[in-house]
Amino acid sequence: MALRTAVGVLVVFLWSVAVVLGKNVWSVTYTTQSICTLKGSTVELTCSYTYPSGYTVTTTLWFTKIYNEENYVSLLDDPDYKDRVKYLSNKTNGHTLTITDLRESDSATYMFRFITDQTGGKYFGSPGVTLSVTDLQVKVTTTLLSMTLTCSTTCTLTDNPSYIWYRNSKIVQEDSSPSYSVYFKTEDSFYCAVNGINSPAVCECD
Structure with missing residues (x-):
């Protein structure tokens, strides 16, 4: 009786395995x-x-x-x-x-x-x-003494890329942070780049 029960359990087990494997084919x-x-x-x-x-x-x-x-x-x-x-x-x-x-x-x-x-x-x-x-845009936040530029996207970019900031077409920062701060008023132009894609330039002019 015990042997018959064991055989029955084994058959059920093998059938279950076959069903599972069949689903994954x-x-x-x-x-x-x-x-x-x-x-x-x-x-x-x-x-x-x-x-x-x-x-x-x-x-x-x-x-x-x-x-x-x-x-x-x-x-x-x-x-x-x-x-x-x-x-x-x-x-x-x-x-x-x-x-x-x-x-x-x-x-x-x-x-x-x-x-x-x-x-x-x-x-x-x-x-x-x-x-x-998503496109790449620069958002500008200003105070009396500083300006913070943020390289903005509508979703979080995959692979945590580096953000490169340009000031008058010269690199001034390369970092994992999308933000760059300027601590005085300036008429220079700025833009950011990610993986060779550039944002439009911005200028905080008086």
């Missing part, structure tokens, strides 16, 4: 789920994916738009991204989406989809990667 894993970056820059979104053995992947794509249940618009075919998108696959089921010359209108949720050679063998990964694209 189809998957898409994104390297990061949220990115904030600058207008005019380049971004890379990466993921890896799995599917059942014996299947062959025939199509891979990234999308933000779905027109109907089976009409997922590849970014390569989306006129809003014309000549700004590249796909790169590797041999270990990794995939990279590169978008150049980013626009604020590119802010969206990006998802990866793949299709195999088997009937019904298709999958996309949710929730995807949320991309936020």
Whole structure:
């Protein structure tokens, strides 16, 4: 009786393992789920994916738009991204989406989809990667004796970049802080830069 019970438990256990493994056969894993970056820059979104053995992947794509249940618009075919998108696959089921010359209108949720050679063998990964694209502006706060300039964005930039401050086109500060202070009135012009992207110049003139 004890042996029969043990065998029954083992069968149930193995069945449970098979169910769990079956659920995980189809998957898409994104390297990061949220990115904030600058207008005019380049971004890379990466993921890896799995599917059942014996299947062959025939199509891979990234999308933000779905027109109907089976009409997922590849970014390569989306006129809003014309000549700004590249796909790169590797041999270990990794995939990279590169978008150049980013626009604020590119802010969206990006998802990866793949299709195999088997009937019904298709999958996309949710929730995807949320991309936020922001411009770079300088905010000015003044008092009687000082002026504080802050390199401002609408979201917190990914990867904690350095902020470079220019005064009359010469570098005066490079720091992780987005702020720069001047302790007297000046007619000089200032702007900040992050990863080669410049803000508009400002001048605190009398």
